[in-house]
Amino acid sequence: MKNIAPKLIALFKQGFCTPQIAKIAKKLKEPSTTLHYNIKQLEKSGAIKSYKAVFDxxxxxxxxxxxxxxxxxxxxxxxxxxxxxxxxxxxxxxxxxxxxxxxxxxxxxxxxxxxxxxxxxxxxxxxxxxxxxxxxxxxxxxxxxxxxxx
Amino acid sequence: MKNIAPKLIALFKQGFCTPQIAKIAKKLKEPSTTLHYNIKQLEKSGAIKSYKAVFDxxxxxxxxxxxxxxxxxxxxxxxxxxxxxxxxxxxxxxxxxxxxxxxxxxxxxxxxxxxxxxxxxxxxxxxxxxxxxxxxxxxxxxxxxxxxxx
DNA sequence: GAGATATTCGAATATTATTCAACTAAATAT
DNA sequence: ATATTTAGTTGAATAATATTCGAATATCTC
Incomplete structure (x- = not known):
């Protein structure tokens, strides 16, 4: 047993996640490439600081x-x-x-x-x-x- | 112009993100399948509520x-x-x-x-x-x- | 309105997550 | 103690997804 959970929790607290473009594409009914472009713009501009997990x-x-x-x-x-x-x-x-x-x-x-x-x-x-x-x-x-x- | 950013922000505030298993695998030097298994366990147990973005x-x-x-x-x-x-x-x-x-x-x-x-x-x-x-x-x-x- | 710049988006490719099955470790029962 | 079940690990194959690219369109600037 490796007890990986604590390491994952530590990483997910601040980051190590990424947008689900395909899911968003379905939701918004927009091409995934368009969304990809817009997301990268938000990242470049600094509007998005990180992608992370929220815990119980x-x-x-x-x-x-x-x-x-x-x-x-x-x-x-x-x-x-x-x-x-x-x-x-x-x-x-x-x-x-x-x-x-x-x-x-x-x-x-x-x-x-x-x-x-x-x-x-x-x-x-x-x-x-x-x-x-x-x-x-x-x-x-x-x-x-x-x-x-x- | 579609003005997609506000829609993305609304979605990313609560979710529509996902873990970056490959990146974590490199970081922790563990097989990605092992990490995948452990992450799914955290999700099933309810320890992880959501994956989301943090903004400026x-x-x-x-x-x-x-x-x-x-x-x-x-x-x-x-x-x-x-x-x-x-x-x-x-x-x-x-x-x-x-x-x-x-x-x-x-x-x-x-x-x-x-x-x-x-x-x-x-x-x-x-x-x-x-x-x-x-x-x-x-x-x-x-x-x-x-x-x-x- | 001409030229430059930013945005949209389909097709092709690269990367990544996920499934599966075999194996190993740990926990529980006998 | 050891058999039996359950939980965790992992490589190989597949499925899904992000990313790149190029061309078309829209928007902004002068």
Whole structure:
């Protein structure tokens, strides 16, 4: 047994997928070459960043979803983007925004459970010196990444 | 000119993509048939919900991103899930969660601009009788849907 | 309206996914 | 422990699909 699933999940999270031109051709009743041309244009223009999979996150051990609002302090106070760019590299971070309001950053985090969440936030508070953070835990997800669930 | 791009964007938002088995095979140095088998297993188990595109949302006229926290009132107070399920159908809604804390719902909304956002929230407040809502506007997105931007 | 540029699209080709059947590993029952 | 079933791996053959190419058409620019 090779335990390939985790590797596939890691790859599919960000990419390694491609459009189904033939299916779209049937759906839109257009020649596949025309669609091919239009899709390549969207890619070239940068409008399409990636083709990826959306998961049932409970089933891949990332069932706990938290939205975290963050205040930075000290040296990081002035440049939230630097911290954000670094946090963006974390595979548990689904999204990160610099935002308006009482907090500078908004993170959507996916962890296995509340324990993993707690360890994560502790380590980041320490590392980046968040002066304050406010977490909102998802109780039920109805839609994510434009994909409806159930 | 057929103006196919908007149709493609609508389809790619939720699906109409597929894994690139040959590319993965090269990357992981595994036979493509083995990967094919493992991917089908993930699909059958429901772990993979969909294959879709991630966009540079500015370039597709959805550059304004808002996180909206919502309190329900009246008849909708007790059953946030019913409202959430309905809102989930809206193509501008990227994600919607029932959540902990002072608000019942958390929506991630993508609109063209602040005007479109304002029209959207006005119409929903009216329709569902939100008793209160708090919006956080994204100033800069560093990562979305697990895909790093820039 | 002439010339350049962008888009459409059918036919041919190249690439890739999928099926199949044999084999191997793992789990379960005896 | 070992027989038996079930799950996972893999190469060869096939089916399906993306991609290239060239020609025609539409759109934009001056």
């Amino acid at each position: 996150y409970k089933k891949i051990g990332e069932g706990h979803c938290t939205y975290i609002l963050i205040n930075l302090s000290g040296e990081n106070y002035g440049n939230p983007e630097v911290v954000a760019k670094e946090l963006a590299k974390d595979p548990k971070v689904e999204s990160i925004d610099v935002c308006t309001g009482d907090y500078e950053l908004l993170i959507k985090l996916r962890t296995k459970d509340i324990d993993e969440y707690y360890e994560w936030i502790k380590s980041k508070v320490k590392k980046y010196g968040f002066s304050k953070s406010y977490s909102i835990t998802s109780l039920k997800q109805l839609k994510t990444e434009f994909v409806e669930l159930n | 949302y500015k370039k597709i006229g959805e550059g304004h991103c808002t996180y909206i926290l919502i309190n329900l009132s009246g008849e909708n107070y007790g059953n946030p899930e019913v409202v959430a399920k309905e809102l989930a159908k809206d193509p501008k809604v990227e994600s919607i969660d029932v959540c902990t804390g002072d608000y019942e719902l958390l929506i991630k909304l993508r609109t063209k601009d602040i005007d479109e956002y304002y029209e959207w929230i006005k119409s929903k407040v009216k329709k569902y009788g939100f008793s209160k809502s708090y919006s956080i506007t994204s100033l800069k997105q560093l990562k979305t849907e697990f895909v790093e931007l820039n």
